[in-house]
Every structure is written in C-alpha cells, then in structure tokens.
Amino acid sequence: MRSTMMDTPLQVSRLLDHGRTVHGSSEVITWTAEGARRTSYAEVGADAARLAHALRDDLGITGDERIGTLMWNNAEHLIAYLAVPSMGAVLHTLNLRLFPEQLIYIVNHAEDRVILVDSTLIPLLAGVLPHLSRLRHIVVVGGGDSAPLEVASGGGIAIHRWEELLRGKPDRFGWPSIDERDAAALCYTSGTTGNPKGVAYSHRSIYLHSMQVCSVEAFGLGPASKVLAVVPMFHAMAWGLPYASFLSGASLVMPDRFLQAAPLAAMIASQRPTLAGAVPTIWTDLLAHLDANPTDVSSMREVVVGGSACPPALMHAFSERHGVEIIHAWGMTEMSPLGSVSRPPAGLAGAEAWAYRYTQGRLPASVEGRIVGPDGSVMPNDGKSVGELEVRGPWITQGYIGDAEPDPEKFRDGWLRTGDVGVLSADGYLSLSDRAKDVIKSGGEWISSVELENALMAHPAVLEACVVGVPDERWGERPLATVVLREGSSATPAELRDFLAATVAHWQLPERWAFIDAVPKTSVGKFDKKRVRAQYADGSLALSSI
Ligand code: AMP
Numbered sequence: 001m002r003s004t005m006m007d008t009p010l011q012v013s014r015l016l017d018h019g020r021t022v023h024g025s026s027e028v029i030t031w032t033a034e035g036a037r038r039t040s041y042a043e044v045g046a047d048a049a050r051l052a053h054a055l056r057d058d059l060g061i062t063g064d065e066r067i068g069t070l071m072w073n074n075a076e077h078l079i080a081y082l083a084v085p086s087m088g089a090v091l092h093t094l095n096l097r098l099f100p101e102q103l104i105y106i107v108n109h110a111e112d113r114v115i116l117v118d119s120t121l122i123p124l125l126a127g128v129l130p131h132l133s134r135l136r137h138i139v140v141v142g143g144g145d146s147a148p149l150e151v152a153s154g155g156g157i158a159i160h161r162w163e164e165l166l167r168g169k170p171d172r173f174g175w176p177s178i179d180e181r182d183a184a185a186l187c188y189t190s191g192t193t194g195n196p197k198g199v200a201y202s203h204r205s206i207y208l209h210s211m212q213v214c215s216v217e218a219f220g221l222g223p224a225s226k227v228l229a230v231v232p233m234f235h236a237m238a239w240g241l242p243y244a245s246f247l248s249g250a251s252l253v254m255p256d257r258f259l260q261a262a263p264l265a266a267m268i269a270s271q272r273p274t275l276a277g278a279v280p281t282i283w284t285d286l287l288a289h290l291d292a293n294p295t296d297v298s299s300m301r302e303v304v305v306g307g308s309a310c311p312p313a314l315m316h317a318f319s320e321r322h323g324v325e326i327i328h329a330w331g332m333t334e335m336s337p338l339g340s341v342s343r344p345p346a347g348l349a350g351a352e353a354w355a356y357r358y359t360q361g362r363l364p365a366s367v368e369g370r371i372v373g374p375d376g377s378v379m380p381n382d383g384k385s386v387g388e389l390e391v392r393g394p395w396i397t398q399g400y401i402g403d404a405e406p407d408p409e410k411f412r413d414g415w416l417r418t419g420d421v422g423v424l425s426a427d428g429y430l431s432l433s434d435r436a437k438d439v440i441k442s443g444g445e446w447i448s449s450v451e452l453e454n455a456l457m458a459h460p461a462v463l464e465a466c467v468v469g470v471p472d473e474r475w476g477e478r479p480l481a482t483v484v485l486r487e488g489s490s491a492t493p494a495e496l497r498d499f500l501a502a503t504v505a506h507w508q509l510p511e512r513w514a515f516i517d518a519v520p521k522t523s524v525g526k527f528d529k530k531r532v533r534a535q536y537a538d539g540s541l542a543l544s545s546i
Contacts, residue, residue: 020045
C-alpha cells in the first residue's frame, strides 16, 4: 500500500522563505573593524532574491552552474548560501587557506563560473586567477581596490561590485522547483595525499541535516538562540549552522576575519551568544586569553567543539573556570558534517556524566554506524571491540565528485569508511582513539596518539601537545611528543614523562621530545601531523634529551 502523504521536495528555498518571513526579525551580526554590523533575516531574504536576479539576469547564470565563494563568515556569505542553491545553481565554498595549487584545482574541477570574493581576499584570488580556466565573472563584496583582479584576469573576466549588482533588483524571486536529490552545494576535503576530493550535498541532505542540527539531541536551536559560528563557512558548511539558524530562527554572530582570541572575547562579551562552535585550537587560544583577561562569557550556554578530539582538560577548564559547558561532537565533510554529539544519558551526574562527555557522543537515528575489523568483519557494539568506524545515512556521501566508481579505500558496500578508529558502545556512544593513519604501532602494540596528547594537555605548563609516530629500529614505531609550553611556564621532558606515567602505561611513554613554538595546523585548524612527521624526518625539529 502506498502512503497518502504529499511528496513535496525538501529544498533550500523553503529554509530561505521560512526564515525571511517567520523569523524575519532574527539577525545575522557580522563583526567588523568598527564593531558589529546587523542584518535582519528579512533583509537577508530580500538580498538573496536580489543576488539571484543579478546572477541570472546580469551574469547569465542558468541551471546548475557553480558559484564559488571565497569569503569569511559574514552576512553576504549567508545570503549566497541561501540564494545560490535556491535558484537552482550550486554553491561551492572555497577554503581560503588551501595552497594555491589546491585552490586552482578545486575551482577548475568544479568548473566554477562565478566567484564571490570578500575584498580583503582580492590578493589571494588575483594570485591564482590566470589559472582559473572556466571562470567568467567575479563579484567583489565590500570596498577596496579591485585593480589586482583586472590586471591578473587580463580583461577576460568581468569584475562586478556586489552593491552595484544588487541595487534596484526586485526583492522577490520565483524560486524554481528543484529535484531534492540534485546538488545544492559542494565542499572539497583535502586528504593527506593526492588532490582534494569533492562532495556534493543535495537539497534533501541539507534540509534533513538542518533539522538534525536544530534538534535537542544536537545543538537545540530556536528563536531565542544566538549562535557564534566560528567554524568557517568554507569548512564543512560551518557544521550546518547557517541553514539550521535560518530554519529555527536562531540569530547568528559571524566573526568575519576576526578569529583571534581577543576579538572573539570582545564579540562574546558584547553580543552575548548562547552557543558557539569551533575546533579545539580556537578554544585553547581563547581559554589562555580569558585566563589572562577575565571576560564574562557566561552567556554561552554551550560551546560545541569538534573537528578534532577535544582534550578533557579543555572541557574541565571552561566548565570550572568560566561556567561554560563544552559539548564534544564528531563529524566529517563527507557527512554534511554532523555525526555524533556527546550528551550523557538522562539522570547521570558527576564523574559518570563526565565519562560520557569525553566520548565523541551518540549517533543519531539517521546515522548508522558499525565497527569493522582489519579483516573486514563487523565487530560487536560492546564498547571494547576496536576497529574502523563505517557510517551510512541520508546526509552521508556515497562517493566523490567525478569518480566513476566509489573509491574502495573510502567506501565499502554502501558504507563510508571514516578512517577513524574506535569503539561503539551498546547504548550508541562512539569513542574514537585515533585516525587510522595516526595510530602508532610499537612492537606490535597500538598506541593512541590522541590519548597521549590529551594526557599531556592536562599538565598545567602545556598549552598544546601533538604526538606522532616516528620510525624506530627496535620497535618499528615510537611516539614523538612535540609540546608548546604556556607563556611564562617551564617543564622538562623528564617532568612531563613522569606526569604521563600517572595515567599512561609505561611502555607507551615517549622517549623523543621537542619543545616548539606552535603546532603546525592544517587549512581547517587541525594539528598537521604530516608536517610534524616531515619535520622530524628532515631533522628540522630540535629534540630535547630526556
Ligand atoms: P573534516 O572532514 O575536515 O571535518 O575532518 C573529519 C575528520 O576529523 C574525522 O574523520 C575525524 O578524524 C576528525 N574529527 C572530527 N571531529 C572529531 C572529534 N570530535 N574527535 C576526534 N576526531 C574528530
């Protein structure tokens, strides 16, 4: 028997129409050098219609042509997020921290026709422009000299100004009906080897994912929420926060390019967000700043931390010293990106609740997970059996753009192989020990680099610690600990080793140590372990003897 239910497509334009009308007085607040700039969702909706008119009528965009954005988190980027998919075109968010060759690769691979660029990023775009073969138009957002673009394009690319393009355009657009399975947005993820790989989110996946982000088991968003979206809109769709905010009426605070601890603290103190999201390194810096410059950050009900394992010491410090609860979450670009969120089971408190909060969290109904052993066999969800996590669900990609067949390294029997190693418990909680490629194999036994890092970062003198496996004649591999000390603090390798010995098995204790100024970071702010291994290999790390 077929159901009697309507089959209305799930479309980004629904999120847009709903947000601009029902939540028209909610706001996106963009940080600038002069302070906060406010735009209501009603205005965002009107500008989204104007942008769609400009793209179609002035720039001739039709069908599913790709529109790139080289932008910080700001109101105009939100307008593009909504307008481009709603008109049937495909949004391609460009990671402005990629190496130029990678940026060129992804723009050409996606065949971007237009790039919207923040004027502060003109030099970056001008540098790669001569290599962008399919690009026809650039739209500059904000004031600033666009001459470098004109010079670099050699006249072959039309350069427009956002303000001029939108001026006088109608504030309504007849959004087309779109197959909900068609692409709405693209994001490329840069693996450790080879070219970046593209994922195409559909209207349906974005819609369903947005509902999940709003849910109480995830971020619990509603009209009274104010979300500080530090996670960049060019990384995994800013965890779905822009769309989820438009759906739920949550207001957004957008830091633009002001991502350092001092302006973030100022933003929090003046705009009083109720929730924030970013990778651990941002919160590590902010914590050091707050400890030195007391600021009232208690408006934040919760801070969602993901993208890398969140050190328990960071969670405790925020909770105990600043009254802010860190919620640990896990996801991937390939998963739109939300997977699990760590909310303890009801009724638990104290140490029992903390033990759950350290985990990567519980998978929601729409994300099925399984743990697979090295021989490909599915292992029990018993909280003990360690293997690679595989996932499937309606907002998880089944392949990469342009691949004839799903890459068997990344996909198996309709499941995505996450490359993350850990366990699932019977009650659905995920605990990751490491990335498969970062686990250290010493004398046939596994050492979790993340466990060593978390233990080290609990030492009061340690700001950041990054542990990698390095070749060892006797054991195959051994851990190398690279440590950034807090300003004004000191510690010796022997002291740190003794400190680790309280919680870590003796045979896992590193014998190689290096004190460094900063841990190298990837384009999305994670520890760049590949670079640390390379620095060790080429002898550029100064090792401290124990
Ligand atoms: P990306 O696609 O750049 O967001 O990277 C996804 C990867 O980041 C995952 O496969 C994990 O290895 C890592 N990751 C994300 N969140 C967490 C977390 N909470 N704990 C540990 N690793 C994480």
